[in-house]
Amino acid sequence: MTPDPAGPPGPSLRTEALEELLVERGLVDRAVLDGFVRTYEQDVGPLNGATVVARAWTDPGYRAWLLYDGTAAIASLGFTGPQGEHMVVLEQTADVHHVVVCTLCSCYPWPVLGLPPSWYKDPAYRARVVREPRTVLAEMGLDVPRERRIEVWDSSAEVRYLTLPRRPAGTAGLPAEELAALVTRDAIVGVAEVAAR
Amino acid sequence: MSITTDTTGPGAPPRANGELVFAAPWEGRAFGMAVALAESGRITWDEFRERLIARISVDPARAYYACWLAVLEEVLVGAGRIGDGEVGTRATRLAGRAAGHDHAPPHPSAERAG
Known part of the structure; x- marks a missing residue:
């Protein structure tokens, strides 16, 4: 961008x-700043999926419907649209851990999770999570104990999978809005667990 | 994290399905600076938020992050962290850099994607 020499500096230059000034004065650490920008861009939300999960955690009837007919239960909350025509929700349990991938491209339930993160589109994730899911999940920070079976689900243009994460201990009595704030995109894809704050 | 941005109402940043949407790298930087300063206690998040809502209400047509940046500067000047007019002076100096050096720092998401 070439600034207009006659006009006042634009917001990009003012921000810079x-x-x-803030870095020079030690008021802001650039690495910390980078981290915040990254976190908020990539890891906060997506609210729609988190809303679905929190509702399922607090409403047994909705939970049953969601696991029986994910597309309809999700649509009932107003989350419909392209790439969300047929969604299947997999329940994480003590015995089985589900993780979702699209081995061919990057099929992903847009209406609930937004656009896929860069790692989801990465050829290494797409290939390796099928072959060695436990190792890949461990590399991503999720240690799945040996006694818990791992099932890998391959999303396609026809069916898009998402998981219903396990509700963390210590969250009894929390209202759905506060529960939704705990749910991350990664947990819904199945590469993380939901943690209590 | 103790800083929570509004998800609804006049003070809520633009989002698409819950993800914050930055139209340009500077918006992300301006956002991150406010959050970092609030996290470290150098500005008060509630005060920032209230001023932002007030600013947007008097000029609703103005771009969200233009308001955000203006309020951030105002709060920092008010707190004595930076001098009045100092940002404008520095920005003008940056604008005068030799060609090829007039870009903002790389966007973190661009780094990660690469």
Whole structure:
């Protein structure tokens, strides 16, 4: 972007100027700043999927419907749209851990999870999570104990999978809105667990 | 994390299905600076948020992050962290850099994608 020499500096330059001043004065650490930007861009939300999960955790009737007919139960909350025509929800249990991949491309339930993160589209994830899921999950920070079976689900244009994560201990009595704030995209894809704050 | 941005109402940042949407890298930087300063206690999140809502209400047509940046500067000047007019002076100096150096720092998401 070429600034107009006659006009006042635009917001991009003002932001850069402010950042320089704050870093020079030790008020902001650039690495910390990078981390916040990354976190909020990539890891916060997606709210729709989190809302679905929190509802299932607090409403047994909805939970049963969601696991029986995910597309309809999700649509009932107003989350419909392209790439969400046929969604299947898999329940995480003490015995089985589900993880979702699209081995061919990056099929992903857009209406609930937004656009897929970059690692989901990565050829290494797509190939390796099928061959060695326990290792890949461990590399991503999720240790699945040996006694818990891992099932890998391959999303396609016809069927898009998502998981219903396990509700973390210590969250009894929390309202659905607060529960939704705990649910991450990664947990719904099955590469993380939901943690209590 | 103790900082929670509004998800609804006049002070809520633009989102698409819960993900924050930054139209340009500077918006992400401006956002991150406010969050970092609030996390470290150098600005008060509630005060920032209230001023942001007030700013948007007087000029609803203005772009969300333009309001955000203006309020952030205002709060920092008010707290004595930066001088009045200092950002403008520095920005003008940055604008005068030699060609090829007039870009903002790389966007973190661009780094990760690469």
